[in-house]
Amino acid sequence: MARKLLLEKIGIEGIRYYDAYRKSGGYASVEKVLKTMSPDDVTNEVKKSGLRGRGGAGFPTGMKWGFLAKPQGVPRYLICNADESEPGTFKDRYLMEHIPHLLIEGLIVSSYAVGSNCTYIYIRGEFGWIVDILEQAIAEAKNNGWLGKNILGSGFDCEIYVHPGAGAYICGEETALLESLEGKRGNPRIKPPFPALKGLYDCPTVVNNVETLSAVVPIINYGSEEYAKIGIGKSAGTKLISACGNISKPGVYEIEMNISVEEFIYSDEYCGGIANGRRLKACVPGGSSVPILPANLLLKTAKGETRMMTYESLSDGGFITGSMLGSGGFIVYDEDQCIVRNTYSFSRFYRHESCGQCSPCREGTGWMKKILWNIETGKGKIKDIDLLFSIQSKIEGNTICPFGDAASWPVAAAIRHFRDEFEWHVTNAEEAQRRNYGLAGYAEPLKVAAS
Amino acid sequence: MAEEKKLVKVTIDNLTVEVEPGTTILEAARQIGGDIVPPTMCYYSTLKGSGGKCRTCLVKVAQGSAADPRPMPKLVASCRTAVMDGMVVENITNPAVLETRKAVTEFLLINHPLDCPVCDQAGECDLQDLSYGHGVDTSRLEFKKRTFELENLGPYIQLHMTRCIMCYRCVYVADQLTEQRLHGVLDRGDECRISTYISKAIDNDFSGNMIDVCPVGALTDRTFRFKNRVWFTKPMDAHRECSKCSGNVRLWMRGEEVFRVTGRKDQWNEVHDFICNECRFEKKKVSDWVIEGPTKVHRHSVISANKYQNLKTPKEFLPEVMGGRDPKMLMNIHKVSGVNDPEIDLSKIPGPATSKIFDKEES
Ligand SMILES: Cc1cc2nc3c(=O)[nH]c(=O)nc-3n(C[C@H](O)[C@H](O)[C@H](O)COP(=O)(O)O)c2cc1C
Ligand code: SF4
Ligand code: SF4
Ligand code: FES
Numbered sequence: 001m002a003r004k005l006l007l008e009k010i011g012i013e014g015i016r017y018y019d020a021y022r023k024s025g026g027y028a029s030v031e032k033v034l035k036t037m038s039p040d041d042v043t044n045e046v047k048k049s050g051l052r053g054r055g056g057a058g059f060p061t062g063m064k065w066g067f068l069a070k071p072q073g074v075p076r077y078l079i080c081n082a083d084e085s086e087p088g089t090f091k092d093r094y095l096m097e098h099i100p101h102l103l104i105e106g107l108i109v110s111s112y113a114v115g116s117n118c119t120y121i122y123i124r125g126e127f128g129w130i131v132d133i134l135e136q137a138i139a140e141a142k143n144n145g146w147l148g149k150n151i152l153g154s155g156f157d158c159e160i161y162v163h164p165g166a167g168a169y170i171c172g173e174e175t176a177l178l179e180s181l182e183g184k185r186g187n188p189r190i191k192p193p194f195p196a197l198k199g200l201y202d203c204p205t206v207v208n209n210v211e212t213l214s215a216v217v218p219i220i221n222y223g224s225e226e227y228a229k230i231g232i233g234k235s236a237g238t239k240l241i242s243a244c245g246n247i248s249k250p251g252v253y254e255i256e257m258n259i260s261v262e263e264f265i266y267s268d269e270y271c272g273g274i275a276n277g278r279r280l281k282a283c284v285p286g287g288s289s290v291p292i293l294p295a296n297l298l299l300k301t302a303k304g305e306t307r308m309m310t311y312e313s314l315s316d317g318g319f320i321t322g323s324m325l326g327s328g329g330f331i332v333y334d335e336d337q338c339i340v341r342n343t344y345s346f347s348r349f350y351r352h353e354s355c356g357q358c359s360p361c362r363e364g365t366g367w368m369k370k371i372l373w374n375i376e377t378g379k380g381k382i383k384d385i386d387l388l389f390s391i392q393s394k395i396e397g398n399t400i401c402p403f404g405d406a407a408s409w410p411v412a413a414a415i416r417h418f419r420d421e422f423e424w425h426v427t428n429a430e431e432a433q434r435r436n437y438g439l440a441g442y443a444e445p446l447k448v449a450a451s
Numbered sequence: 452m453a454e455e456k457k458l459v460k461v462t463i464d465n466l467t468v469e470v471e472p473g474t475t476i477l478e479a480a481r482q483i484g485g486d487i488v489p490p491t492m493c494y495y496s497t498l499k500g501s502g503g504k505c506r507t508c509l510v511k512v513a514q515g516s517a518a519d520p521r522p523m524p525k526l527v528a529s530c531r532t533a534v535m536d537g538m539v540v541e542n543i544t545n546p547a548v549l550e551t552r553k554a555v556t557e558f559l560l561i562n563h564p565l566d567c568p569v570c571d572q573a574g575e576c577d578l579q580d581l582s583y584g585h586g587v588d589t590s591r592l593e594f595k596k597r598t599f600e601l602e603n604l605g606p607y608i609q610l611h612m613t614r615c616i617m618c619y620r621c622v623y624v625a626d627q628l629t630e631q632r633l634h635g636v637l638d639r640g641d642e643c644r645i646s647t648y649i650s651k652a653i654d655n656d657f658s659g660n661m662i663d664v665c666p667v668g669a670l671t672d673r674t675f676r677f678k679n680r681v682w683f684t685k686p687m688d689a690h691r692e693c694s695k696c697s698g699n700v701r702l703w704m705r706g707e708e709v710f711r712v713t714g715r716k717d718q719w720n721e722v723h724d725f726i727c728n729e730c731r732f733e734k735k736k737v738s739d740w741v742i743e744g745p746t747k748v749h750r751h752s753v754i755s756a757n758k759y760q761n762l763k764t765p766k767e768f769l770p771e772v773m774g775g776r777d778p779k780m781l782m783n784i785h786k787v788s789g790v791n792d793p794e795i796d797l798s799k800i801p802g803p804a805t806s807k808i809f810d811k812e813e814s
Contacts, residue, residue: 021553027776130765166527168639170639190502190503190528190531192459199455211544221674244791281769351640351641352639352653353639353640354639354640354641355639355643356617356636356638356639356640356642356643357504357642358503358504358505358506359504359505359506359507359555359559359616359617359619360506360554360555360558361561362617362640362641363558363559363561363641363645364558364639365640366597366640367561367592367594370594392553394551394554394557395525397525398506398509398525398526398551398555399552400503400504401504
């Protein structure tokens, strides 16, 4: 069995509540940092652990905290990004629902490190019941002296507030989140300035993902060295993966970042293989925004190496033959799935969620969705495929926030790897309404180019 | 003594200029002037926070600064990017920039109704200019365009949302010039629109300025609606004593009639002195104003057509280059066609003009 750090105590009866959590060693990290460590010590520990942001971009967390401006007399804020709305990603939800005190504990430690006396959890509006769970956990923590003024006599004050969003995926983008938290329309800000300098209410701010902040707890408890030993290279520690699609056992798994993609899909410890004895066709390994890969490129890189569940290995080959670990939303497609339909469905999502601020994303996402709908429903033309590719390439890189890229990459990758399926949809329009393209050659081993 | 600020040097399309620290690439380019100034659809120098949205002003930063010469990985919005000392910028000298501008123009046009023939903004529309400069003459869109219902924002302003390009300038006007926030943005993505929500009347002394800042014909002056084409009217700078604003305006006249009053736009189509609604909508008599004189209009502007200010007839050059011969290459159209007869004032003819009216003796 692989080592669990975040979900270690998940099986304990009543772990959702304070008593069970505390009895099993909860809040020890708060005691440790407030009694024996300075805020900079904590930041250094996190730096040494190699922890990288679990919200999608994988930016080193300790380094992010180090960038925070610290002008005298200006408050600093820590914000926990719990807006989790990316199709395929549902790991933060699981964590908050089942072991909310782990997040609260991580938040107190992290708030201490960055010097935030007022910390917010910005949570996806649709997670209404989790707001209650978190508020209950905060109340319990406060009643037991872990929040409030002068915590454990250390002189450190901290309050945590939960703020639900109003149903917009874009509010997960950190600057849109800040706007929304300030009570405005959730439009991403134009950067620079970055939140580390001017964030919430123009004060220095750190935004981190739920899983990132929870991982601080085991880092403090077990020490950064112990944490850094898990995983491969710069992919240190454990990662939550929310696996869904055509697998035998969908769910949230904590993996050590040293297993192969193949093991993750086929071993009984994790996904348990493709459901109903079907064959693997494709996979989106990191949430809807990352490039889709056909089976042959998923299990092995273009160089013929085994693909691992790490940041580096999943992105090996760049956008031409690789993908990304992203937020860990692992979506598996079997041979009965239609890539055109899947691409349409993602496009529909991005068209609906664009904030509409910048022209390429506002106009381009709607346009792509309409073309994909035509192809999907048998009204497409061959030249539409090139048009789609051209539109996505004009959005990518030319927008205010990374949403534009996130809307373009899935379309680009689908056309790049599954072009014959798109063409078949157009040339066999009628048949395509009755049956799917099937596995075709997408699982056949690729010839490795001699180096 | 104020400390002398050290100027920073920036090179845009091989032209170097020294500007104050904190200046944006766009403002630096405007100081140089000419073709190398990126087009802007959302930036407005007198509205705080504007810019960054339309992406027409994207440029390539080929060298970040003298200290850190690395290029910036993506194109940047010149209206929101500050210059650094030693920065090297490429605008019209970089094909990728022009290619992207073409794409942005296409995006701005795919849902635009292209109803210029019936739009009051035609002739002074930034989107028209952008399309002439960077658009292509065919459309790759094969879908119905997005449309909205016409909406009146109070007695003076009409919102034609279908034409809107979501530059947010009017939202900043509502935020910054008027006392209370009257109008904002609803919905998301390609469905987003500006609105006062349930057509709340805008009755604020400065609300009319959103007409001037609107780069397209989405917000138009109801008192001028369909009254005339801008190129038939003649702009005059004028002023009056006003207790609410500076009273410095531009009158758009035809003969002795004032058709429209607007703020004074500078060469970048930006108003610096915002005017009040009384001056704009209620003072439509020449006697209300002290007229300063005709506005200088750039000679390439359609508005300058038919304005015979400082007109210079080019020198006859044919006899010179053709060794004294003087062939008639241009003929006087009035001599061969009766239809364009300057003697006949079309507006005085009752009913439609027919060929009979133009019949005349062969001369
Ligand atoms: C469109 C968009 C949506 C995002 N949604 C989320 C989200 O739901 N949760 C999240 O943690 N990060 C999200 N991010 C990433 C955040 O902007 C930010 O990078 C992240 O919260 C940083 O935390 P980390 O360093 O711990 O990963 C999103 C980014 C974009 C561009
Ligand atoms: S890229 Fe899309 S979501 Fe991001 S700011 Fe632009 S329009 Fe909004
Ligand atoms: S109405 Fe005009 S000024 Fe307002 S956002 Fe639309 S285009 Fe811009
Ligand atoms: S003018 Fe710069 S982005 Fe619109």
